[in-house]
Amino acid sequence: MSALIPALERQPDKPALCFGDVVLSYAQLAGAAYALAGKLAGRGRVAVWATPTPHTALAVVAGVLAGVPVVPLNPRSGARELAHVLADSTPDVVCVAPETELPEAAAGLTTLTVTLAPPADAAPLARPEPGPDASAALIVYTSGTTGAPKGVVLSRRAVAATLDDVAEAWQWTGDDVLVHALPLFHVHGLILGVLGPLRRGGTLRHLGRFSVDGVTRALTEQGGTLLFGVPTMYHRLAESAGEDAALARALGGARLLVSGSAALPVYDHERIRSATGARVIERYGMSETLMNTSTRPDGPYRPGTVGVPLPGVDVRLVDDDGERVEADDGETVGEIQVRGPNLFTEYLHRPDATNGAFAGGWFRTGDVATRDADGFYRIVGRKSTDLIKSGGYKIGAGEIENALLEFPGVREAAVTGAPDPDLGERVVAWIVPADDAAPPDEAALTDHVAAQLAPHKRPREVRFVTELPRNDMGKVMKRELR
CATH class of the missing domain: 3.40.50.12780 (ANL, N-terminal domain)
Incomplete structure (x- = not known):
């Protein structure tokens, strides 16, 4: 056996x-x-x-x-x-x-x-x-x-x-x-x-290629109970569920909807919840650590978070000086570090890279997050690309992206930092309009972010593009934007 x-x-x-x-x-x-x-x-x-x-x-x-x-x-x-x-x-x-x-x-x-x-x-x-x-x-x-x-x-x-x-x-x-x-x-x-x-003794039904119709059939006619997807898939499902009654019933009848590999915008969480009554579970992992945290189907619903540490995993936040972040205010940002039996063994042929990836037995993920009083982690983004240091503030790109996606006429959004002689870095918003011929008003868009979040998180520059560069998993490749 x-x-x-x-x-x-x-x-x-x-x-x-x-x-x-x-x-x-x-x-x-x-x-x-x-x-x-x-x-x-x-x-x-x-x-x-x-x-x-x-x-x-x-x-x-x-x-x-x-x-x-x-x-x-x-x-x-x-x-x-x-x-x-x-x-x-x-x-x-x-x-x-x-x-x-x-x-x-x-x-x-x-x-x-x-x-x-x-x-x-x-x-x-x-x-x-x-x-x-x-x-x-x-x-x-x-x-x-x-x-x-x-x-x-x-x-x-x-x-x-x-x-x-x-x-x-x-x-x-x-x-x-x-x-x-x-x-x-x-x-x-x-x-x-x-x-x-296979480890559970269940069944995998792979669609070969993602489609809204394929998901609907698999969850209704073919006995599907769980759905795994990435944010780009759930975005398409959210767009369709409001007008597609069969899809809404299929998603609402699933036992569990799981999103991973990148953050699912709160806006899409809310659209799926409104159309289907179902909530999407988010988890957080990476190649080197496999799975670290997850929200739970029987626990609190916190859209935009990746839940709490899994049973066998230790998770902590660390500041720029390598000190443990004790604050659980949902605002203080730190790098996520993890340890547990889920960690990788090594980088093949790369002993220096392997050693450099750890700090006292903790794996340095390079991802930054906040933690609330109930232990729920909210991913801000990659330390190298999604943490913007502007005017003395540490600003996470993710929360600005969520605010931008709430604004009418915005189909997709990404946020990066750009060098600025006064602020150190300025916030730059990259917007895919819902209608290329009638993009959102820039001033109204940036005012919306300032009103929803804080004035210092306002994008100082808005760039309209026809699409965002993404990898095979749907993650936006921000280095290409830059």
């Missing part, structure tokens, strides 16, 4: 993975995965060309069973980034779906085609699966926003700890059917979205 996926052999006839019309029962998944694991056992690192297909999920499960580190590869990576990841991780083989053509950057690598049909004689491996700390489960590469992507080595213990923590927080059981359309090369879509339901 698999220690990381103990449900694999317990309920053979139950659907495990559903991708469109392709459905693999637990028995079929176990048979095919053990057969592939036999081909992977004893290898070094195994890469997986992580398309949104059942072949990706099967290959990752097989790697887990074989006890080899799995390196998910983003199929949308550019040539330079892909070449870097492959040179850094040096996989022995790349698992691919049938008829996959790898790009030139992967030419010359040994490939192994993943087949979904289990052989008749498939059986568990003769050698035991490694223990929780014995080996890496996955090596997930960062987005590379501050340099070349780094390989985040995640132990089996870390994966199990984070999945069990969120299961407790979200009351996640084997009766749940998880719906999502997230990519399968990162923590959210792969670890939470694939290994999460």
Whole structure:
């Protein structure tokens, strides 16, 4: 029996993975995965060309069973980034779906085609699966926003700890059917979205590609109880739910709606709540830490927060001098630092970067936040891009973005800082208008922010753009704006 996926052999006839019309029962998944694991056992690192297909999920499960580190590869990576990841991780083989053509950057690598049909004689491996700390489960590469992507080595213990923590927080059981359309090369879509339901003994229904109609069908006709998404997805759902009665019923009937990977604007929280009666749960995590905090379905509803620390995770705020922030006033800003069994082991081949990421056993996330009297954390943003020091104040970009999104005629908003000879930095608002031909009035927009927040948080400059640059997870790439 698999220690990381103990449900694999317990309920053979139950659907495990559903991708469109392709459905693999637990028995079929176990048979095919053990057969592939036999081909992977004893290898070094195994890469997986992580398309949104059942072949990706099967290959990752097989790697887990074989006890080899799995390196998910983003199929949308550019040539330079892909070449870097492959040179850094040096996989022995790349698992691919049938008829996959790898790009030139992967030419010359040994490939192994993943087949979904289990052989008749498939059986568990003769050698035991490694223990929780014995080996890496996955090596997930960062987005590379501050340099070349780094390989985040995640132990089996870390994966199990984070999945069990969120299961407790979200009351996640084997009766749940998880719906999502997230990519399968990162923590959210792969670890939470694939290994999460399999560890619980539940079912994953992957949409392949996000669509409002797909979400509606999956939550109504196909038994979905949980929905995982990112803010750009929930923004589209919020826009549609007010006029789409079927979607509103589907979202309102789900047991749990979870948003992650970036902050969900309060405006979208409120629109979904108003249209459906349902509330969206936010959680906070990253590649190096997996999951750290979450709001709870049975707890207080605090839109714009990421909840309280998960059971096995310690979280603290630290000021610029490295001192612990004791204030819980919801205003004092500090860097989030975490420790617990959910933390990564190391950056692959980067001992200096690994050591520099920690302060006395605490991982320095680089994210800044406030904390209220009930222990709820509100993410301000990245210390490097979302904390603006203007006129002696520390200003978080996130709360200004939320205020901007409330203003009529604003479809999307991002806030950055720009050098200013008087203020040090000035607040710059980047606005995607709902109607390009009739953008919001700049003065009225900035006055709105000053009235809702404070005068010193008023944008000093407004720039109208047709779209905001985003990565595959929907996060705004603010360095490109700058």
